[in-house]
Amino acid sequence: MADYHFVYKDAEGASTQWDDIQRKLGNLPPKPPAFKPPPFEPAPDPDSAPKDKSWIDQKTEEELQDLEDDLDDDRFLEEYRKKRLADMRKAAKVSKYGSVMQISGSDFVREVSQAPQNVWVVVLLYKEGFVDRTLQV
Template sequence: MADYHFVYKDVEGSSTQWDDIQRKLGNLPPKPPAFKPDPFTPAEDEDSKPKDKNWIDNKTEEQLEDLEDDLDDDRFLQEYRRKRLAEMKKVVKIAKFGSIVPISGSDFVREVSQAPPDVWVVVILYKDGYPECGVLMQCLEELATMYPATKFVKIISTDCIPNYPDRNLPTVLVYNNGAVKANYVGLYTFGRRCTPEGVAMVLCQSDPVLNDGQNEGEASREAVLEGVRKRFIEKVISQHENDDDGSSSD
């Protein structure tokens, strides 16, 4: 007849009196602590969070669109949602350019002549390997960043105008509403020392070409020029402060 062995297991963490005595004598290791689960914390429900200003600020434009029905009963949040959407759309409109876009001859009509009537387009005709083109290109790149509501494009001169003389490079054309408003041939039309501020002043001599997108409507030429002067003064002051910091550290 087979032997059967029964193993008795008590509740986890419990011990016999004999085990307790042996532990006191050091013959057994200390009794492990009884298992105790962490307190239960239910997951936070998104819908239960208070719907305040900060809650709306953390939403994307798509999420705000989806919230229209949920906010019908709260006039304040609904109005704030509309303002946030308007701000987001304004930022997108302002930042629609912001750099010089390379185009080819086949792109010219679409990108320049057919640009929206409220958009000024600055076109630079250039060729690689001409230092004067590089100098003016750097100035225009800085202006494109500062005035993201003005469109800047660059095109190789002979792609734009066949047999265009290299001696006329760089050339800048200014377009608005499908028409040429100004043209500047050669680097020195922007002054003996070509700087972004000098180029900006020349571009805005007759029209408000540069637009930073901060105004609701089209700014006047005087307002744009005043903004250019203000930026120039701020840049000079900043450069002087940096120079002073550098000299003091020496």
């Protein structure tokens, strides 16, 4: 036979007024404290400590060479970043979209139907002097 009983479970640490009254009267055990994880503390990073002349003196020649290679990479990336930003600014100045222009019925075929294949044309057709009665308040 099916079990038709349902036990309501709320968020951890939440209780009803009834449960609070029952705890106050001693009919229910005290509510356990809600779980609170310890605060996150990242592990100390040895590379983030301030560096001085003694730090450099402790390095071997190979380690210094590796550090120099890292600096070269940083310089290259910085130059590449500046070049890329300049290219993007230049491309942003170029008009991405064409223009908005009013044409007559006689220009429609030339401007719309015979437009190049790689050009999108958006057309708004209207009749001059026509008042849309639905927009009037």
